Amino acid sequence: MSPHKTAGILPFAKVPAAPGFGVYIHWPFCAAKCPYCDFNSHVRRSPVDQPRYVAAFERELKEAARRSAGETVTSIFFGGGTPSLMAPETVGALMDAVAANWTIAPEAEVTLEANPSSVEASRFRGYRAAGVNRVSLGVQALNDPDLRRLGRLHDVKTALEAIRLAREIFPRLSFDLIYARPNQTVETWEAELNQAIDLAADHLSLYQLTIEMGTPFFDLHKAGKLIVPDGELSAELYETTQQITAARGLPAYEISNHAVPGAESRHNLSYWRYGYYAGVGPGAHGRLKGENGQRHAIANEPLPETWLKMVESWDSGALTDEALSLEEQADELLLMGLRLTEGIDLARWRKLAGRDIDRASENDLASHGMIERLGPDRIRATPAGMMVLDAVVADLA
Numbered sequence: 001m002s003p004h005k006t007a008g009i010l011p012f013a014k015v016p017a018a019p020g021f022g023v024y025i026h027w028p029f030c031a032a033k034c035p036y037c038d039f040n041s042h043v044r045r046s047p048v049d050q051p052r053y054v055a056a057f058e059r060e061l062k063e064a065a066r067r068s069a070g071e072t073v074t075s076i077f078f079g080g081g082t083p084s085l086m087a088p089e090t091v092g093a094l095m096d097a098v099a100a101n102w103t104i105a106p107e108a109e110v111t112l113e114a115n116p117s118s119v120e121a122s123r124f125r126g127y128r129a130a131g132v133n134r135v136s137l138g139v140q141a142l143n144d145p146d147l148r149r150l151g152r153l154h155d156v157k158t159a160l161e162a163i164r165l166a167r168e169i170f171p172r173l174s175f176d177l178i179y180a181r182p183n184q185t186v187e188t189w190e191a192e193l194n195q196a197i198d199l200a201a202d203h204l205s206l207y208q209l210t211i212e213m214g215t216p217f218f219d220l221h222k223a224g225k226l227i228v229p230d231g232e233l234s235a236e237l238y239e240t241t242q243q244i245t246a247a248r249g250l251p252a253y254e255i256s257n258h259a260v261p262g263a264e265s266r267h268n269l270s271y272w273r274y275g276y277y278a279g280v281g282p283g284a285h286g287r288l289k290g291e292n293g294q295r296h297a298i299a300n301e302p303l304p305e306t307w308l309k310m311v312e313s314w315d316s317g318a319l320t321d322e323a324l325s326l327e328e329q330a331d332e333l334l335l336m337g338l339r340l341t342e343g344i345d346l347a348r349w350r351k352l353a354g355r356d357i358d359r360a361s362e363n364d365l366a367s368h369g370m371i372e373r374l375g376p377d378r379i380r381a382t383p384a385g386m387m388v389l390d391a392v393v394a395d396l397a
Helices: 050-066 088-101 124-130 144-149 156-169 186-199 216-222 231-247 266-272 304-314 326-337 346-353 359-367 389-396
Strands: 021-027 072-080 103-114 134-140 172-179 203-208 252-254 257-259 276-280 285-289 295-300 318-324 371-373 378-381
Touching (some): 050 088, 088 103, 088 124, 124 156, 134 156, 203 231, 231 252, 326 389
Parallel strands (some): 072 103, 103 134
């Protein structure tokens, strides 16, 4: 594959807006564990005590607000796990808790991840009444055999009805698909992707299937019982994804995320633009401002019951709370910002790193079509560079 083959499909990067300040709320519970998933999600056979968890979230939100006084919340994201297993009253109580601790911007984006099951879709109007204005549906595939293989509990008919209902109720909608699945061809993915774009409102998240250690798929793959597309086919599927979405008006603004210009996920942009955010709940991560310009990396206890007891005792479920050095911040800025088609501001990176980007490494990567300059102080990865981003970041850092 020529490294320049798809160099022209990225939109021109305009000067990005400020990252904003986000609040991430992690609901860790799922009805079932998908065989490809390595997220912090847990299945519980007995009902979850939602009022008790709400009280713990309220305590941790208050503590996070104490450490981020003066911030205005520009986005709230309910992630998981499966947040659509929460009662609408639970979501409403958590929205009230955010509002009690911070000022919320009038135009704030409030996203809730949801599964497209009929039971969960029945709660959509309640979530809208609680203040959710954007829903992200975990559709994952648009054919029933692949949905069963991926361990999903819904079928295509149910997913299509959930998409229809979400478009009717919420101002903004996104849904996820996984590609590079077993036995998938470029032709079948093209048809599925075009169907998805016909259904989408203004945003799609399109993820390549990755085999993660510790998952059932990892064991099956290691045993030779799960065959996924090889590197060449995966690259072709990725290029096809970029070309079709760009041609259909939903170009990539991040490696796996595509949107009508202006409809990008504001919350996720705050991560990739290396903004500050509070993370609450089991396994949540946060980046909060410390003294003298420090940035604190906070990671919570992942086991829900342990997190719950920690918060009830100490108002925080944090396992680690580390002040990052300027060099560590520069590395994170590079890693996050190069995921975006808008790239990174080198002046900001230079201020953190205390040095210029290594010109020899930059020139070498540029000569191989991996990165490109957007003016004197901005670089970005090309589509070819996006496919090997870890290596690109390692060379530049």
